[in-house]
Amino acid sequence: MKDLNTLSSAVWQDGEMLECVSVVPEMPNTASFSFRAPSEAQFAYHPGQFLTLEIPAPGQPGGVVHRTYTISSSPSRPRSITITAKAQPDSIGTRWMLDNLQPGMRIKAIGPAGLFTNALSDARKFLFISAGSGITPMMSMTTCMWDEGRDLDVVFINCxxxxxxxxxxxxxxxxxxxxxxxxxxxxxxxxxxxxxWTGYQGQFNQLMLGLMAPDYLEREVYCCGPEPFMQAVRDALAGLGFDMNNYHQESFGAPVETEADQPELDDVVLDDDSSAEILFATSGVTAKVAETDTVLAAARSVGLNIPSGCTFGVCGTCKVKKTAGEVHMVHNGGISEDDIDAGYILACCSNPIGKVEVEV
Structure with a gap:
């Protein structure tokens, strides 16, 4: 029997292997893998950080692959550490883990590391937005706050x-x-x-955001998911006037360890002082406007009528054909990808960039 006075209080270092203690299926092709330190050292990390695992991969150079996984457990429970992994059709490392990793087996890990955490935030109100397995850092941060007995004020959105x-x-x-x-x-x-299903259905958009978190402007936002999803979230927030200094994101493909590694976001930022020009080709009328003006507003300013309904990118009534130039469009489901590929835009939620021509 172990002496409670001699249990290890050392902190696990990544020179020591991890021993798998449980594999819990979460859903098809997804499982949570929990590990302990054979030395009984404890784990110290910030919620939201990740581990890099060295995984056997026969046929790959060196016979291994290195894959990063966000830690889904909480540092408030330091005697074990858990990652939750979902295998994609082309997965190598995660597929091996799902098919082969069992309790008692040991695996090499590097970390923990990463900057995606709310541990150092002074905010009191949070908005967590995730898609698929991007939920893992949100689970870690939420569990940590729960365990610490904090007065929670979290809107937790998962798609x-x-x-x-x-x-x-x-x-x-x-x-x-x-x-x-x-x-x-x-x-x-x-x-x-x-x-x-009686909940929300469709693609996450500005309308859903306003219904789910009416006070989103007061919250600090953490977002994780595939890049197209995070791009849509950024566009939705920016279009609603959110202070993007209070936005933080992690991605599936490229978790970062230092500020210098943070990728530059090349999002479109509309500027009141930047001018644009719209040629309404069918009418032969040109409107000179600011980038922050929509195509619909520009048409009305020169006396043209584009039929419209919701003015929020939902109903699709204001769909028009763009024949030249670029617009920044943040819609809420009122136009299909096929129509976008064919050159159509929704005038109510499209902002002109430079010179644009539309069939009106």
Whole structure:
């Protein structure tokens, strides 16, 4: 029997292997892998950070691959550490783990590392937005705040293909059922067969954001998911006047360790002082406007009528053909990707960049 007075208080260092202690299936092709330090050292990290695992990969150079995984457990529970991994069709490392990693096996890890954490934030109100397995750092940060007994004020949004693919749903619902400070919002693309879904459905957009977190301007935002998803979130926030200094993101593909490694975001930032010119080709009328003016507003300013309804990119009434130039469009589902590829835009939510020509 172990002496409680001699249990290790050392902090795990990545020179020591990790020993797998459990593999918990979360959903198809997704599992949570928990590890301990054979020396019984404890784990110290910030919630939201990641580990890099060295995974056997027969046929690959050196016989191994290195893959980064966000830690889904909380540093408030330091005797074990957990990563949650989802295998994509072309996965090598994660596929090996799902097929082969079992309790008792040991694996090399590097870290923890990463800057994506709310541990050093002075904010009191948070908005966590994630898609798919991008939920893992949000789970770590939420669990840590919960364990520390903090007065939670978190709007937690997760987007998934269907309800059965929402990772950690039951655990999050259990926490939310014990406090009014954790507000869960799930968005799915489609319901599971024979199981009605009464929540949000479709692609995450500005309208959903306003309904889910009416006070989003007062919150610090943390976002994680595929790059197109994060781009859509950034566009939605910027278009609503959010202070992007309070926005933080992590990506599946490139977690960073230092500020110098942070990628530059090349988002379009509209400027009142930047001018644009729109030629309404069918009418032969030209409007000179600011970038912050929409095509619809520009048309009205020169006496042209583009039929419109919602003026928020939902109904699709103001769809027009763009024949030249570029616009920045942040819509809310009122236009299909096929129409966009064919050159159509929604006039109510499209801002001209430079010279633009439309068929009006």
């Amino acid at each position: 998934a293909k269907r309800p059965s693919e929402i990772i950690f749903r039951q655990r999050l619902e259990q926490m939310a059922s014990r406090t009014d400070g954790l507000d869960l919002k799930f968005v799915v693309e489609e319901p599971d067969r024979y199981r009605p």
